[in-house]
Amino acid sequence: MNKIFRVIWSHAQQAWVVVSELVKSHTKTSAYTDKRAQVCTSDYFLDKQQDKFKLSLLSLVLLSIFFSSVGLAAWLQDNSSAGSKGSDEGTIGIGKGSKVGHGSITIGQKSEAEGRTAVAIGYLAKTGSEHDNAIAIGNSSTATGPGTVTVGHNSEAKDRSVVLGANAKGKNAQTVVIGTLAEASASQSIAIGADTKAEGYGSISIGGDDLDQTKYNDNNSTNNPRRTTTAKGKASVAIGGLSLATGDGSTVLGPLASASHTEGIAIGARSKSTNEYGIAVGGGATAGKNAVAVGRDSKGAGTDSIAIGNSAKTTGADSVVVGANINVTGEKLVAIGREANSGSHATALGYKASAGGMHSVAVGEEAMINVGAARATAIGNNTVVTVGGGVALGYGSNANTAGGVEGLKQNHSVITGGSTVENGFKSTQKVDNNAIGAVSVGMGSGNKLIKRQIVNVAAGKELTDAVNVAQLKSLTLKIEGNENKHNGVNANL
Numbered sequence: 117m118n119k120i121f122r123v124i125w126s127h128a129q130q131a132w133v134v135v136s137e138l139v140k141s142h143t144k145t146s147a148y149t150d151k152r153a154q155v156c157t158s159d160y161f162l163d164k165q166q167d168k169f170k171l172s173l174l175s176l177v178l179l180s181i182f183f184s185s186v187g188l189a190a191w192l193q194d195n196s197s198a199g200s201k202g203s204d205e206g207t208i209g210i211g212k213g214s215k216v217g218h219g220s221i222t223i224g225q226k227s228e229a230e231g232r233t234a235v236a237i238g239y240l241a242k243t244g245s246e247h248d249n250a251i252a253i254g255n256s257s258t259a260t261g262p263g264t265v266t267v268g269h270n271s272e273a274k275d276r277s278v279v280l281g282a283n284a285k286g287k288n289a290q291t292v293v294i295g296t297l298a299e300a301s302a303s304q305s306i307a308i309g310a311d312t313k314a315e316g317y318g319s320i321s322i323g324g325d326d327l328d329q330t331k332y333n334d335n336n337s338t339n340n341p342r343r344t345t346t347a348k349g350k351a352s353v354a355i356g357g358l359s360l361a362t363g364d365g366s367t368v369l370g371p372l373a374s375a376s377h378t379e380g381i382a383i384g385a386r387s388k389s390t391n392e393y394g395i396a397v398g399g400g401a402t403a404g405k406n407a408v409a410v411g412r413d414s415k416g417a418g419t420d421s422i423a424i425g426n427s428a429k430t431t432g433a434d435s436v437v438v439g440a441n442i443n444v445t446g447e448k449l450v451a452i453g454r455e456a457n458s459g460s461h462a463t464a465l466g467y468k469a470s471a472g473g474m475h476s477v478a479v480g481e482e483a484m485i486n487v488g489a490a491r492a493t494a495i496g497n498n499t500v501v502t503v504g505g506g507v508a509l510g511y512g513s514n515a516n517t518a519g520g521v522e523g524l525k526q527n528h529s530v531i532t533g534g535s536t537v538e539n540g541f542k543s544t545q546k547v548d549n550n551a552i553g554a555v556s557v558g559m560g561s562g563n564k565l566i567k568r569q570i571v572n573v574a575a576g577k578e579l580t581d582a583v584n585v586a587q588l589k590s591l592t593l594k595i596e597g598n599e600n601k602h603n604g605v606n607a608n609l
């Protein structure tokens with residue numbers, strides 16, 4: 117006997133009935149079968165046919181939807197109701213107190229998706245009554261605005277924003293928020309990472325507020341105000357744990373990096389741009405207004421200053437330092453070379469070169485000009501100038517003869533008048549009230565004497581010019597007698 121059955125609709129009984137598989141038409145068949153029809157009831161399935169039918173929960177739901185006698189109406193279950201603007205055959209509502217609109221879906225108690233083709237899933241999940249195509253998934257999640265998407269417990273998204281994460285908030289139009297407690301409060305801003313904040317228009321914040329497992333945790337102790345990665349300025353970018361971009365258009369990259377003013381740039385752990393347009397690159401680097409600091413712990417604090425190198429530091433305005441371990445405070449200076457040092461308006465070039473006097477220039481390894489020696493020049497390794505306006509040329513030269521010193525003159529010298537520049541017995545004292553020291557090409561005292569020839573010297577012309585050996589060889593002595601009737605004879609040399 118045939119044991120195969122199928123379910124068909126009985127027009128006569130207006131119900132679903134189970135019949136033999138061989139029953140296909142109203143005509144006679146060549147074989148006898150059991151054609152007795154039975155009403156398809158739950159008792160029939162459970163008592164007589166449970167070994168032949170195994171229906172899952174999903175199957176029952178689908179059967180109830182597609183084979184319902186009201187299959188063209190909204191499908192509302194568990195006291196769900198149509199939204200304020202009604203519903204249609206594409207509406208699905210499940211949950212006590214839920215409200216659903218045209219083509220929308222709600223699943224969860226008190227969930228609401230009253231706009232067209234909206235989705236609200238979760239207890240108190242809501243997309244509002246005026247917002248089409250919005251999606252809210254999660255307990256107490258809220259999506260307000262067309263095309264808005266929010267996923268996560270107590271998450272919130274507005275006006276075409278996308279939010280993902282528990283307690284994440286997209287509080288303005290077209291924001292993107294990803295991460296627990298992340299928040300974007302300005303239009304078109306982006307916040308990615310737990311506890312991140314994007315507060316400026318068009319800003320980007322990527323990071324978090326926890327550095328517990330890193331060496332940077334000391335800066336986040338309980339004694340310091342709690343903060344998180346934040347892009348606060350308009351169009352600012354903050355990337356890195358606890359990084360902070362406050363100025364408009366500012367950019368920070370690295371843990372604890374910060375830029376507090378307009379278009380500041382800070383790249384590196386703990387790097388800081390403390391004023392507008394400052395650029396700090398390197399761990400612990402700091403740059404002030406219009407300044408540039410590049411290198412670990414470098415510092416260009418003065419306005420328009422430049423500091424490049426490991427621990428290169430300058431605090432004065434318009435200063436330039438290039439090299440490791442430089443630390444200067446003057447303004448309008450240049451110091452280039454490891455451990456070089458320079459005072460205001462001075463220039464030092466070379467390893468440990470030092471130009472202490474104002475307007476002085478020291479060039480060469482360990483070339484040195486004393487602090488009080490203004491407008492001095494030292495060129496060469498280990499050259500030293502100790503007097504204002506002095507010049508030391510060549511290795512080991514020492515210029516220590518100050519201006520205004522009288523030259524050597526024997527008692528029997530023909531010229532017995534006052535020593536002057538013109539007669540060659542007195543150096544120039546001042547030019548524009550600035551002392552002028554001697555030029556040294558060696559060192560003439562102490563245990564280490566250095567003497568040099570000056571070669572290829574042209575013949576001197578003026579009284580103050582140097583003479584060469586050729587001029588000395590051609591020197592002639594002319595003695596001219598002159599009769600003086602009253603005072604005797606004078607001899608002129």
